[in-house]
Amino acid sequence: MSEIKNGRSVVDVRSPTRLFVICAILLTVLAVNSVRGESSKTELQSTAADERTFLHQEVELDASPQRIYEILLDSKEFSAFSGEPAQISPVAGGSISMFGGKIVGRNVELVPNQRIVQAWRERSWEPGVYSLVKFELKDQGSKTKIIFDHTGFGEGHFEHLNVGWKLRYWEPLEKFVTAK
Numbered sequence: 324m325s326e327i328k329n330g331r332s333v334v335d336v337r338s339p340t341r342l343f344v345i346c347a348i349l350l351t352v353l354a355v356n357s358v359r360g361e362s363s364k365t366e367l368q369s370t371a372a373d374e375r376t377f378l379h380q381e382v383e384l385d386a387s388p389q390r391i392y393e394i395l396l397d398s399k400e401f402s403a404f405s406g407e408p409a410q411i412s413p414v415a416g417g418s419i420s421m422f423g424g425k426i427v428g429r430n431v432e433l434v435p436n437q438r439i440v441q442a443w444r445e446r447s448w449e450p451g452v453y454s455l456v457k458f459e460l461k462d463q464g465s466k467t468k469i470i471f472d473h474t475g476f477g478e479g480h481f482e483h484l485n486v487g488w489k490l491r492y493w494e495p496l497e498k499f500v501t502a503k
Contacts (some may be wrong), residue, residue, distance in 0.1 A: 330372065375481040377474040382493045386500040388436045388460035388467045394496065395439055395458060396430075404499035405491065419443075422491070428453060436460060443473075469493075 324442060394400040401409040401421060411421040415433045420426070425446050432440040439458040459470040471485060 333453055350456075372481045372485075374478050376476055376478060377459045377472070377486050378481060378487055378488070380471045380485075380493070381468060382471070382497075383463060383466050384493075384497055385466050387465075388462050390441065391458075391460055391467050391469065391502065392436045394499070396433070404495050406495070429453070448477070 325465050335425050354481060357498055385392075391462055394404060396413040398411045401411055402487040405422060408424075409420045409422070410418070412430065415430050417430045419428050419430060419441060426443060426468045427446060428441050428443040430439070431442050432438065439456075439460075441456045442453040443456045444453045454476040455472075457472045457474075459472075471488065472484070473488070476484060
């Protein structure tokens, strides 16, 4: 038997049978919700990367912040480490074209040896669609820690970009700075 008190339903649990039935119902509801929750978590995990429009990576390279800054903003140096043509204007507002024109954009903010911020896009993206990339260069003695953030790209691009930065930037850049 239940009644309403202060706007809430109150169940009479004086009978052991009623108490047992109520507990069984509650446990069933909790179990079903738990299974649904696990299913939802799996779905969220599998689609989360597809829906992400930002990524964050950190890498440490055996070179000074000044050296990394120069490599990322010099057409000849960039081409040398990437193995593909690059045209980079090393001034704020200057245009960038890397990997043979597959990546284009503009330098938004340049703080020598500390930070590079670029409006960045893949040539295959819809016209006018840009994302923002930021390289923070932190001096670590004889090394540089790059704190990298890429934001504002479209859904469905996360995995490609996440892997791409590692394969097309960090790994060849690491080989390039250690070879010199």
